[in-house]
Amino acid sequence: MEHSIAIVDVLPGNEFCYIGWNPATEERIGISARSIAGKTPEELLGDANGAIVRQNYLRCLNAGTTIRYEEHLPIEGQDFWWLTTVNPLKDGTGQIYRLVITAIPITDRKHAEIALQRSEQRFRLLVQNTSQIIWDTEAEGKFTTEQPAWSAFTGQSFEQSRNWGWLDAIHPDDQWHTATAWSSALTNVRHYKVEHRLRRHDGEYRYMSVQAIPILASDGSITEWIGVNIDIHDRKLAEAALRRSEAELRQQAADLENALRELQQMQAQLVQTEKMSSLGQLVAGIAHEINNPVNFIHGNLSYVGEYTQNLLNLIALYQHHCPALPQIQAAADAIDLDFIQQDLPKMLASMRMGTDRIRTIVLALRTFSRMDESGKKRVNLHEGIDSTLLILQHRLKQTNDRPEIIVVKDYGDLPPIDCYAGQLNQVFMNILSNAIDALDDPALRSSDPQRPPSQITIQTKRTDQHVQICICDNAMGMSEYTRSRLFEPFFTTKAIGKGTGLGLSISYQVVARHGGKLSCVSASEEGSAFFLELPIA
Incomplete structure (x- = not known):
């Protein structure tokens, strides 16, 4: 293998300047001789390596004779080891004016030696420790x-x-x-x-x-x-103990999580019980304070209608057989008697329709709450859905911000089922109220003014052993994160004061208590659909 040879001038003040090196060095290192001409060790090799080389050159100057040593020089990202000989050249006065550097590459040998030293060191440490x-x-x-x-x-x-x-x-x-x-x-x-x-x-x-x-x-x-x-016996025993401890901690964490979940469910149930108790008191008050007077009015309207018709018939006979005196005709014209004869029966009919409406609303409230029924009863679920829609009718009407919400009913032939009707009606109320809230979102119209009309679709059908109810809307839908947490107690996406986060959690528990399932399918921009499945028997 051809040696590397470099020529270095010694300048005043013990400064060193490279003149060049041989082709073997150019090939080995990848740096041309021309490019190093005039460079100091630091300029060629960097400050750290250049300082080491300079010290060796100074050592040669001080010794005034040839020196030999091993050196490690990373150059251009490559790792080089050399067995270097520095030969001084002297002028006629004995002053050193030039250095001839001869370097034998020993990189492979040094790497092998280092690897062997590391191996021996590891073995010694193994034996010693x-x-x-x-x-x-x-x-x-x-x-x-x-x-x-x-x-x-x-x-x-x-x-x-x-x-x-x-x-x-x-x-x-x-x-x-x-x-x-x-x-x-x-x-x-x-x-x-x-x-x-x-x-x-x-x-x-x-x-x-x-x-x-x-x-x-x-x-x-x-x-x-x-x-x-x-x-490693003690370590193994410690690891086994740690695994047991971790398993116990995981079990404790799971127990705490279950306890927290049960506590939240119990809290939600207490809130629901209090809410339904208040609703029952409200319904009882309505029944007592409104229903009885309305029934009294409604019952007497038929007599008022009969008496009024008799009086109108009597007036007609008088007008036919006894021409009115000027004073009577003037009084009849003043009160527009002809209009009264036409409008009074219509007015009584509209009053009868109003009392019918009040009685229907009161009945819907009683059907919705079912507070007078403490146990399971066989009921028609369609009646519960319809009563809930009637209570929510005011929220379905057109507002200044949106058109009327259309409700599409696709009722199948459902058999009556044994259930706690008031609780299931509360489930219908929670789901329908949330659907209306979603359709009330101002972002729904601003995102696409050409959106189809707001719509809630209610579909029911029977399978072999279950009844299925699907309530879906065409609102904005929800993210997968929101959908996955819908039934957690106290989880809500509504602003503070707008929702408690208990409605759907309670609904899930109610359906589960009936042996059924409640689930939701939703995606952003695609609306939401809630599926209820309840056993027939």
């Missing part, structure tokens, strides 16, 4: 010499552990994977690492971490294996 079992085998992995540390720990004699006899000291359940790992390491000449239980001389099995490395000859063949067994 472990009080466990150090052992060695011949190239084929057999015990062929005395193993004092092994015998002291296991109680096996050399004859017992000889060749592959050492496997007998391994726990029977661990022998197969130990032998397999050892055979694989021998075949592939690679690091051996395994964990197993090793029988101590007193019969107790101890967990061991076992490692071994092959010692190679210059030709790459294995001369022997050096191994160590490190006792």
Whole structure:
């Protein structure tokens, strides 16, 4: 291999300046001789490496003779090791004016030496810092010499552990994977690492971490294996205890989470009970304060209508048989008697319609709350849905911000089912109210003025063992994150004061208490659909 040669001028003040180097150096390093001309060591090699080179050149100047040393110089991102000789050239006065640098590349050799040193250091540390079992085998992995540390720990004699006899000291359940790992390491000449239980001389099995490395000859063949067994029994016991502790903590966390969930559900139920109790009192007040007077008015309207018609008939007879005197005709004209005769029956009819409407609303409230029914009753679910819609009728009407919300009913033939009707009506109320809230969102119209009319569709049908109710809207829908948390107690997307986050959680519990299922399908910009499934029997 051709040596690298560099020429360096020595300038006044012990400054050094490169003149150039030979083609072998150019090829090896990848830097042309022309490009280094006039550069100092620091300019060529950087401040840190240049300072080291400068010190060696100064050492040559001070010695006044040839010096030789090994140096490590990273150049252009490459790692170089050199055996360097610095030869001084002197002028006629004996002053050194130039240095001739001869460098033999030894990079490969140094890398091998460093690797060997690191390997030896690791092995020394292994031997020095472990009080466990150090052992060695011949190239084929057999015990062929005395193993004092092994015998002291296991109680096996050399004859017992000889060749592959050492496997007998391994726990029977661990022998197969130990032998397999050892055979694989021998075949592939690679690091051996395994964990197993090793029988101590007193019969107790101890967990061991076992490692071994092959010692190679210059030709790459294995001369022997050096191994160590490190006792990790206490660590294994600690790990097992930690796993048990972690399992207990996970169970405690799960128990706390369940307790919190049950507490939230209980709180929600208490709120619902209080709400329904208040609703029941309201309905009772309506029944007492409104229903009875309305019934009195409604019942008497038929008599008022009959009496009024008789009086109108009598007036007609008078007008036919007895022409009115001027004073009577003037009074009749003043009160527009002809109009009264036409409008009074219509007025009574509209009053009857009004009382019918009030009675229907009161009945819808009673049907909705069902507070007078403490147990399960067989009811028609369509009546509960219709009564809920009647109560919400004022919210469905057109407002200044949006047109009327259209309700489409697609009722199937549902049989009456046994249920707590008031509770199920509350479920219908919660779902329908949320649908109306979604359709009331101002963003619904601003996002697309050409959107189809706001609509709620209610579909019911019967399967073999269940009734199914689907309530869907064509609002903005919701994200998957929101949908996944809909039925959690106190989760709400509404502003403070607009919602408690209990409606759907309570609805889910009510449906579950009936042995049914409540679910939601929704996506952004695609509306939402709630599915109720209730057992028939």
